Every structure is written in C-alpha cells, then in structure tokens.
Amino acid sequence: MGRPVQLQTPQKVGDIALGSKDRESTELNLHRLASLPQAPPLPEQFGEELAAVEATVECSPAPKMHCSYDAIHQSIAGSLDVLRRGxxxxxxxxxxxxxxxxxxxxxxxxVLRKGSNNGGCAAIQVIGLELYSDELEGRPHEAGVRRTQWLCGASSQLVGKRLLVVDEVDDSRETLCYATRELLADIAQQEAALAAVGQPVPPTHLGVFVIHNKLRPKKGCLPAGVPQFVAQELSGAPWIVYPWDAPDIEEHNRLGAACS
Amino acid sequence: MGRPVQLQTPQKVGDIALGSKDRESTELNLHRLASLPQAPPLPEQFGEELAAVEATVECSPAPKMHCSYDAIHQSIAGSLDVLRRGxxxxxxxxxxxxxxxxxxxxxxxxVLRKGSNNGGCAAIQVIGLELYSDELEGRPHEAGVRRTQWLCGASSQLVGKRLLVVDEVDDSRETLCYATRELLADIAQQEAALAAVGQPVPPTHLGVFVIHNKLRPKKGCLPAGVPQFVAQELSGAPWIVYPWDAPDIEEHNRLGAACS
Incomplete structure (x- = not known):
C-alpha cells in the first residue's frame, strides 16, 4: 500500500514542470500541485512520464486514506486556478x-460557476463505464472497460465544444484512456459528417479532471493533446476511501483526522 | 421563506400514516419521517394531500437552510429502513x-450495498432534466421540463427491473412528474414490444427517492402506484443551500451549525 496520504486542507494547483522526455510525451499537459514541496525522484517502476509530478502530503503509516467530503470539496475548489491557466x-x-x-x-x-465571469454554468453529461476483470474466471488478459451508458441524441453533439471528462481517481488509467479514446472517435465521426455536407467544423477541446492521481505505473497514456488536471497527486498508490462509501461517516472522519 | 430547517442528525424514516382522502390519492405511497414529533396541521394552502406528512426540525428564523455533506450522508443512510419496508x-x-x-x-x-444481503450493487443510470421557465420572455404558462440527456441502448432496458428515481429535492414536483411519466411511457412501449413478439413481460417497479420534500403546493402528482421515499420532510419551503453549491464550505458549515 505504501505511504498513505491525507487530505485535510485545500491544495493549490499550479503549472506543470516536466523533464525533456516528458515534453515530447502525451503527458505533456499533465497539471500538478505546485504549492507542495518537491519530493525526491520516483523509483523507475513508476515510469519516466510520471517522474516529474511527485507532490504529496504524507502522514504516519496506515493502510487507508480516508478523505472527508469537505476536504474533497476544498480540493476541487482549489483547482480553479490551474483549470483557468489550462x-x-x-x-x-x-x-x-x-x-x-x-x-x-x-x-x-x-466551482466553475463561481469562477465564471458571467455566471455561466457547464452542462453535465454522464457516461457510464465499468472496469472489469475476468481474472477470477481464468482469463487475466481480457480485463478492460465496458460501457454501461453512453451519449445519445442531443447530448452526443460534441463538435465545437470545450469538454472536460471528470472522474474521482486516475488509478490504472484504463477508464480514462477508454473514455478519451472513444470520445475522440465520436468527435472525429461527427467532424467527418459535418465536412461531408460542406458544413464548417469548429475546433473541439477535450481535457480530463480527477480529484486524485495515484503515482503508479499506468496501463496507458491519454491521447496526445488531451491535458489532465489533477487536484491532488498521491504517491505510494494508497487505498483511497471516499466518504460516499463510508458505512459510518463520523467514524470515517475520525479515521481521517487521526492521520492529519 | 418561512421556517428554515436544519439537518444535523440522521433521521429515521418510517411508515406512512395518511388520512382517508389521501388513501385514495396517488400520494398513497408517500413515505415520511416517523421518528420526529407531529407538528400542527398545515394551513390549507398546502393542499389536503400533504396534510398528513408534516414532520420537521425547526430552528430560529433565518432565510436559508445550510445542509452539510455529513448530515446529508447520514440522512440518506437513515432512509434504508423505510426503503426496505417499501x-x-x-x-x-x-x-x-x-x-x-x-x-x-x-x-x-x-448505503444500499451496505444494507444488501449479498453485497449486490445497484447500477446507476442518469437522465438529465432541466426545469425552465419562459416567464422572463412573457410566456408564463409555458414553463416546464426539458431533457438534456436520456437513456439509450442497453441502458434503456427497464422492463422487469426495480427502478428508483433519485433527486435531491421534491420542490414543485414538476421534474419528478415529468421523469416518472416519461419513464412509465418508455416501460409501456418496451412491454408492448415484448408482447408483440410473444415474449413474457415481467413486472416493472418504479419508485422515487429524494433527500428533501418541501411541504408546499405541488404542480402535479406522481403517477398512481409510484411510491415516494423521503429522507426528510421540510415545512415552510425553506431555501435549501446544498453543500455542493457552497462558495466556501467552512463558512457554509458555520452557518448550518448556527441553526442546529
């Protein structure tokens, strides 16, 4: 489990500082926490593309990281600046x-509405994805992602929009890779349809936002040109216990506070 | 705004006790808080169908009711019993x-997973609805609901399922009326399609769950046979400030605690 991490205060996020190799990679636009101290280089197992994004809050050994609702709210609110810069x-x-x-x-x-000049409000569209594994059935190589819901009708019109995919955590990155790849395919299809009838094809911008990014080996990269915004980077790939999964919210907060 | 209400402790919910008139109405299955003290009868303006569901927590005058994340979590967790009985x-x-x-x-x-015998997990499907009003454009009678997302593909298969529509608040009831009516129409269409090809048509069960129900005149009734489950009934139709809309979560909680 490595070193658990505790969210207790809002974290400011800032610009990315990547090494030369990373500048050429599809991780180019990965945004990270800037207000936290620089940590030593990650072991090689984490992959070079992640070597420059170590920035964590640490506490005494414990197997789980209990995040409170308020800390998560503050962490997301603290991401407004880096989203603005991106x-x-x-x-x-x-x-x-x-x-x-x-x-x-x-x-x-x-948070975005509060930060908006004109009080504008982003629409929310939902795509349902399920990360599954057939390992229990003896098919370890067939793990993957499946759709449980997708866009249709008016909600599927993506061309010309600024789109931000939102998830709670970037763990293995499988779900985010699937989501961004499939959305880009939908966008390309819509662009082709517009071009085929001589319609203008306005540019579409796709990004990713997660509360937490675990600094661990990933099973894929985000497509080139898709920036990722992270409210908090976590080393040691802790087991994050989100408050919405807490059987007892008071006990959950007590466990979180004990590690603050 | 009437009397504001403050959520601070989990509320147990119990069986419904409706008057004779209500037993005949489509509100028959409205579930309410049972552990709270009975309040005096509501003024007539609230409508007879709501006369038996008054059960509130009250505090000193204030224009808004600030709910904390933890209180909402506890309130939803406290609804498991009434959902089980229903x-x-x-x-x-x-x-x-x-x-x-x-x-x-x-x-x-x-919460449901925790209460499940076999650890089973309900799927989440999302429908996007927007309550709009054209009053500003001088068309006061054309207010209504419009879809921003709906079910499609595999996610639209509803027949034979036990379905629970979930929203944060039952205010005017317009959105819930629209959602349940449209879902029942989809179900009827799917049932007819099955019957047309000689397939069996298993029964489908539809219910509604909201965190808060404002005891105020509604613009419609839920369809007959659709039970409503409520974590907390609120008299006086307070202006509820949900934590996810808080510009500053600490100030939000302070305002909520001041009214506890």
Missing amino acids: GFDQPDILLAISGGGLIPARILRS | GFDQPDILLAISGGGLIPARILRS
Missing part, C-alpha cells in the same frame, strides 16, 4: 464518468 | 436525475 475554467460540458465522476462533477460545476 | 432496498437501477440527483444517487448506492 483554458478549461469555462468548459461547455462536464462529461462525468459514472459512478466515480458523479460527485466530483457536480461539485466542480459549482 | 420493497426498494435492493433496486436494480438508480435513475439519477442530473444534476441534482447525481450526489444523492452515488451516496445511496453505497
């Missing part, structure tokens, strides 16, 4: 990945 | 109304 503070649509992205997307919508 | 503790699908229903649905899914 040009994603006024997205047209928040594409929430269900179920993990539902709560962060709803909070983020309010 | 036969909706193990729904197949939570139909979250976006944006308001996203957070309660995600919390409720965990």
Whole structure:
C-alpha cells in the first residue's frame, strides 16, 4: 500500500514542470500541485512520464486514506486556478464518468460557476463505464472497460465544444484512456459528417479532471493533446476511501483526522 | 421563506400514516419521517394531500437552510429502513436525475450495498432534466421540463427491473412528474414490444427517492402506484443551500451549525 496520504486542507494547483522526455510525451499537459514541496525522484517502476509530478502530503503509516467530503470539496475548489491557466475554467460540458465522476462533477460545476465571469454554468453529461476483470474466471488478459451508458441524441453533439471528462481517481488509467479514446472517435465521426455536407467544423477541446492521481505505473497514456488536471497527486498508490462509501461517516472522519 | 430547517442528525424514516382522502390519492405511497414529533396541521394552502406528512426540525428564523455533506450522508443512510419496508432496498437501477440527483444517487448506492444481503450493487443510470421557465420572455404558462440527456441502448432496458428515481429535492414536483411519466411511457412501449413478439413481460417497479420534500403546493402528482421515499420532510419551503453549491464550505458549515 505504501505511504498513505491525507487530505485535510485545500491544495493549490499550479503549472506543470516536466523533464525533456516528458515534453515530447502525451503527458505533456499533465497539471500538478505546485504549492507542495518537491519530493525526491520516483523509483523507475513508476515510469519516466510520471517522474516529474511527485507532490504529496504524507502522514504516519496506515493502510487507508480516508478523505472527508469537505476536504474533497476544498480540493476541487482549489483547482480553479490551474483549470483557468489550462483554458478549461469555462468548459461547455462536464462529461462525468459514472459512478466515480458523479460527485466530483457536480461539485466542480459549482466551482466553475463561481469562477465564471458571467455566471455561466457547464452542462453535465454522464457516461457510464465499468472496469472489469475476468481474472477470477481464468482469463487475466481480457480485463478492460465496458460501457454501461453512453451519449445519445442531443447530448452526443460534441463538435465545437470545450469538454472536460471528470472522474474521482486516475488509478490504472484504463477508464480514462477508454473514455478519451472513444470520445475522440465520436468527435472525429461527427467532424467527418459535418465536412461531408460542406458544413464548417469548429475546433473541439477535450481535457480530463480527477480529484486524485495515484503515482503508479499506468496501463496507458491519454491521447496526445488531451491535458489532465489533477487536484491532488498521491504517491505510494494508497487505498483511497471516499466518504460516499463510508458505512459510518463520523467514524470515517475520525479515521481521517487521526492521520492529519 | 418561512421556517428554515436544519439537518444535523440522521433521521429515521418510517411508515406512512395518511388520512382517508389521501388513501385514495396517488400520494398513497408517500413515505415520511416517523421518528420526529407531529407538528400542527398545515394551513390549507398546502393542499389536503400533504396534510398528513408534516414532520420537521425547526430552528430560529433565518432565510436559508445550510445542509452539510455529513448530515446529508447520514440522512440518506437513515432512509434504508423505510426503503426496505417499501420493497426498494435492493433496486436494480438508480435513475439519477442530473444534476441534482447525481450526489444523492452515488451516496445511496453505497448505503444500499451496505444494507444488501449479498453485497449486490445497484447500477446507476442518469437522465438529465432541466426545469425552465419562459416567464422572463412573457410566456408564463409555458414553463416546464426539458431533457438534456436520456437513456439509450442497453441502458434503456427497464422492463422487469426495480427502478428508483433519485433527486435531491421534491420542490414543485414538476421534474419528478415529468421523469416518472416519461419513464412509465418508455416501460409501456418496451412491454408492448415484448408482447408483440410473444415474449413474457415481467413486472416493472418504479419508485422515487429524494433527500428533501418541501411541504408546499405541488404542480402535479406522481403517477398512481409510484411510491415516494423521503429522507426528510421540510415545512415552510425553506431555501435549501446544498453543500455542493457552497462558495466556501467552512463558512457554509458555520452557518448550518448556527441553526442546529
């Protein structure tokens, strides 16, 4: 489990500082916490593309990281600046990945509205994705992602929009890779349809926002040109216990406070 | 704004006790808080169908009711018993109304899983609805609801399922009326399609869950046979400030605590 991490105060997020190799990678636009102290280089197992994004809050050994609702709210609110610098503070649509992205997307919508010049409000559209594994059935290589809900009708019109995919955590990155790849395919299809009838094809911008990014080996990269915004980077890939999964919210908060 | 109400402790919910007139109405299955003291009869303006569901927590005069995340979590967790008695503790699908229903649905899914005998987990499907009004444009009678997202593909298969529509608040009831009516129409269409090809048509069960129900005149009734489950009834139709809309979560909690 490595070193658990505790969210207790809002974290400011800032510009990215990547090494030369990273500048060429699809991780180019990964945004990270800037107000936290620089940590030593990560072991090689984390992959070079993640070597420059270590920035954590640490506490005494414990197997789980209990996040309170308020800390998560503050962490998302603290991401407004980095979203603004990345040009994603006024997205047209928040594409929430269900179920993990539902709560962060709803909070983020309010945060963005507060930060908006004209009180504008991003729409929320939901895509349902389920990460599954057939390992128990002896098919370890067939793990993957499946859709439980997708966009249709008017909600599927993405061309010309500024779109921000929202999830709670970037863990193995499988779900985010699937979501962004499939959305880009939908966008390309819509662009082709417009071009085929001589219609103008306005540019579409796609980004990703997560509350937490675990600094661990990923199973894929985000597509080139898709920036990722992170409220808090976590080393040691802790087991995050989100408050919405807490059997007893008071006990949950007590466990979190004990590690603050 | 009437009397504001403050959520600070989990509320147990219990069986309904309706008057004779109500027993004949489509409000028959409205579930309410049973552990709170009975309040005096409501003024006539609230409508007879609501006369038996007054049960509130009150505090000193203030224009707004600030609910904390933890109080809402506890309130939803406290609804498990009444959902069990109503036969909706193990729904197949939570139909979250976006944006308001996203957070309660995600919390409720965990609560239901905790209460499940086999650890089973309800799926979440999202329908996007927007209550709009054209009053500003001089068309006061054309206010209504419009879809921003709906079910499609595999997610639209509802027949034979136990379905629980989830929203944050039952205010004017317009959104809930629209959602349940449209879902019943979809179900009827799917049933007819099955029957047309000689397939069996298993029964489908539809219910509604909200965190708060404002005891105020409603613009419609839920369809007959659709039970409503409420975590907390509120008299005086207070202006509820949900934590996800708080510009400053610490100030929000301070305002809520001042009215506890």
